[in-house]
Amino acid sequence: MRLRRRRRPPDRPAGDGTVLETRYWEAHDAELMSAGLGAMLRQLPALVAAALRLAWRANRRDTAVALGGNVAAGVFTAFGLLATSEVLASLFAGGPTPGKLRDALPSLALVAAAAALRGVLLTGAGWAQARLKPQVERAAETRLFELTTRVELTAFDDHDFHNAMRRARDSGVPDSATVVEMTVTATTGAVGVAAPAVALGLLHPALAPLLLVTAVPAGWAALRVARLRYAAFHRLSTARRRKFMLSDLMAERLPAAEVRAFTLRGFLLGEYGRVAELEQRVQVDVARDQTRTKAAGDLLTGVANVAAYCALGGMLAAGMIPLSVAGAAVLAIRAGQTSLTALVQSVNRLYEAGLYFGDYLEFCELAAGRVPPPAAAAPPAGFHRLTADRVSFTYPEAAAPALSDVSVTVARGEVIALVGENGSGKTTLAKLLAGLYRPGAGTIRWDETDLAGIDGDALRQRISVIAQDHTRWPLTVRENIVMGRPVQDDRLTEAVEAAGADSVLAGLPAGYDALLDRRFRGGHDLSGGQWQRIAAARGFYRDADLVIFDEPTSALDARAEHALFERIRHHAAGRTVVLITHRLASVRMADRIYVLDHGRVTENGTHAELLRHGGLYADLYRLQASAYEQAPDTEDGVEAAAVGQEVS
Numbered sequence: 165m166r167l168r169r170r171r172r173p174p175d176r177p178a179g180d181g182t183v184l185e186t187r188y189w190e191a192h193d194a195e196l197m198s199a200g201l202g203a204m205l206r207q208l209p210a211l212v213a214a215a216l217r218l219a220w221r222a223n224r225r226d227t228a229v230a231l232g233g234n235v236a237a238g239v240f241t242a243f244g245l246l247a248t249s250e251v252l253a254s255l256f257a258g259g260p261t262p263g264k265l266r267d268a269l270p271s272l273a274l275v276a277a278a279a280a281l282r283g284v285l286l287t288g289a290g291w292a293q294a295r296l297k298p299q300v301e302r303a304a305e306t307r308l309f310e311l312t313t314r315v316e317l318t319a320f321d322d323h324d325f326h327n328a329m330r331r332a333r334d335s336g337v338p339d340s341a342t343v344v345e346m347t348v349t350a351t352t353g354a355v356g357v358a359a360p361a362v363a364l365g366l367l368h369p370a371l372a373p374l375l376l377v378t379a380v381p382a383g384w385a386a387l388r389v390a391r392l393r394y395a396a397f398h399r400l401s402t403a404r405r406r407k408f409m410l411s412d413l414m415a416e417r418l419p420a421a422e423v424r425a426f427t428l429r430g431f432l433l434g435e436y437g438r439v440a441e442l443e444q445r446v447q448v449d450v451a452r453d454q455t456r457t458k459a460a461g462d463l464l465t466g467v468a469n470v471a472a473y474c475a476l477g478g479m480l481a482a483g484m485i486p487l488s489v490a491g492a493a494v495l496a497i498r499a500g501q502t503s504l505t506a507l508v509q510s511v512n513r514l515y516e517a518g519l520y521f522g523d524y525l526e527f528c529e530l531a532a533g534r535v536p537p538p539a540a541a542a543p544p545a546g547f548h549r550l551t552a553d554r555v556s557f558t559y560p561e562a563a564a565p566a567l568s569d570v571s572v573t574v575a576r577g578e579v580i581a582l583v584g585e586n587g588s589g590k591t592t593l594a595k596l597l598a599g600l601y602r603p604g605a606g607t608i609r610w611d612e613t614d615l616a617g618i619d620g621d622a623l624r625q626r627i628s629v630i631a632q633d634h635t636r637w638p639l640t641v642r643e644n645i646v647m648g649r650p651v652q653d654d655r656l657t658e659a660v661e662a663a664g665a666d667s668v669l670a671g672l673p674a675g676y677d678a679l680l681d682r683r684f685r686g687g688h689d690l691s692g693g694q695w696q697r698i699a700a701a702r703g704f705y706r707d708a709d710l711v712i713f714d715e716p717t718s719a720l721d722a723r724a725e726h727a728l729f730e731r732i733r734h735h736a737a738g739r740t741v742v743l744i745t746h747r748l749a750s751v752r753m754a755d756r757i758y759v760l761d762h763g764r765v766t767e768n769g770t771h772a773e774l775l776r777h778g779g780l781y782a783d784l785y786r787l788q789a790s791a792y793e794q795a796p797d798t799e800d801g802v803e804a805a806a807v808g809q810e811v812s
């Protein structure tokens with residue numbers, strides 16, 4: 165289901181006359197008020213159909229019982245009203261009271277039976293409806309996460325995608341259940357209005373329109389109020405995301421130390437105030453417009469009610485209807501109005517939730533379009549040579565390519581190192597080699613097989629990536645290392661020893677079962693270097709053809725760093741290792757070094773070849789070596805001094 169949208173006008177000046185500058189992350193470039201009221205009403209059938217499809221998929225029986233029970237209850241309502249009219253006719257007839265009561269008894273029995281059956285049906289339908297709600301929410305959420313975990317990685321760099329995902333997650337999923345619930349409730353309300361309307365029509369054709377007259381103003385007001393609320397939500401979606409981010413920074417444990425160390429309090433509170441003011445201003449505007457709309461709706465409903473009862477009185481006075489029919493009509497209009505109020509409220513809620521549900525459906529469509537197409541081919545059984553051939557890549561919305569015309573070759577059993585200054589493209593290249601991004605141009609091949617035609621998930625089963633900004637999973641040590649793979653104790657011990665994480669485990673009383681999250685009782689936190697060892701153990705545990713270590717030692721002490729590079733060299737036997745590091749002394753052990761500069765490979769060769777070449781690598785290497793030469797009395801300095809001699 166697609167909502168038609170129009171551009172949102174620029175933010176208006178704040179109350180004090182200053183213009184609240186809209187920053188780029190707040191620019192609702194595509195955030196737009198939805199279509200007009202009429203168009204929204206026209207969307208209701210599509211919305212109801214989508215809700216019913218969702219409910220049907222979640223549980224057919226409960227959906228059928230919830231809807232069928234309500235419709236059948238409506239039939240008994242109409243039946244009960246007609247029987248009531250018969251009861252009244254018997255009571256208003258001439259003759260002695262005992263006789264009138266006796267005559268009314270059969271109709272009274274019908275009224276009681278209809279009420280009892282209606283009650284049973286409504287109870288059954290209500291129970292089915294209550295069961296349906298969590299099932300629908302679960303189905304919607306599962307669909308969302310199936311998509312968010314499958315979309316291409318670049319989607320997460322896309323502002324519009326991120327906003328759409330936030331709206332779908334925060335409101336779309338809960339409102340999918342609301343939409344189903346309100347569809348059933350609205351059906352109940354509609355049947356509850358239709359039944360008296362039919363009963364009124366049967367009593368006298370001129371009575372049915374009276375119900376409609378009282379419906380229009382209340383319905384208009386409720387729908388307009390919902391539309392105003394939705395427009396505000398849509399407009400504030402980016403600001404709210406920023407506010408959540410700021411509140412996390414001000415009230416979470418992790419950034420708490422830096423907030424103090426950098427005395428960020430004033431800055432953060434200022435930013436928060438700016439966003440909160442925008443939010444408050446929009447909310448107050450909306451509340452004012454809603455109050456006006458509600459007041460107008462109440463006034464018009466009152467006028468319509470007076471008109472309906474005057475018409476009824478007129479018909480009675482003109483002898484168009486007998487007193488028993490007028491009495492039944494009053495009851496029917498009352499019953500109809502009660503159901504009408506429920507109908508308007510549920511349509512109102514359905515309409516509002518439907519807009520968020522529309523966001524959810526749109527996001528699912530958007531995300532499905534960003535799921536890589538299914539690739540027929542499975543990855544080959546390993547490779548002898550991995551080749552990146554004239555590869556280029558540009559991040560979404562980026563002005564310049566992160567990689568241009570990059571070619572890299574690495575054989576099985578080799579270690580290659582990617583070096584270069586910050587932002588030169590090393591991590592991007594590693595992500596392309598890992599199949600996390602697809603190149604915009606050029607090819608990545610395992611032997612002669614182009615990875616573009618290979619199933620991404622199957623490929624990544626064969627690759628191990630230890631990212632520079634690896635995730636600190638709030639799981640146990642064991643789960644943090646095996647990462648969803650079957651637990652093999654021998655392998656686990658080997659991986660932990662290779663990464664030097666055995667010393668980390670020694671400090672945790674619960675060992676592999678220790679929970680690495682301080683937010684939970686009994687949870688532990690680790691130092692940066694300790695976390696890095698756990699992350700490295702992940703890389704060693706996974707039996708992969710290609711292992712990528714991106715800055716695996718940035719937080720390690722010198723001894724651990726040296727040991728880890730030794731283990732990486734050893735680990736490459738039978739595999740291929742891509743190593744990214746700024747520690748050039750350790751890079752010497754690589755079989756080949758690629759130097760990246762502004763997204764291009766500018767040099768490649770062995771350590772000795774690159775030093776002889778005298779380019780960027782030699783410059784960077786000498787710079788690092790000279791830093792150690794100035795402190796030759798330390799253990800590292802002695803080694804580095806030796807390195808320095810080799811350099812010179």
Ligand SMILES: Nc1ncnc2c1ncn2[C@@H]1O[C@H](COP(=O)(O)OP(=O)(O)OP(=O)(O)O)[C@@H](O)[C@H]1O
Nearest residue numbers: 321559562566584585586587588589590591592593
């Ligand atoms: N998700 C992203 N979206 C847009 N641009 C990005 C993204 N990630 C990286 N870039 C840009 O791509 C370029 C290459 O970044 P990359 O992370 O590959 O560099 P790097 O060589 O690994 O840097 P470092 O040594 O600092 O880790 C940089 O200009 C960076 O700003």
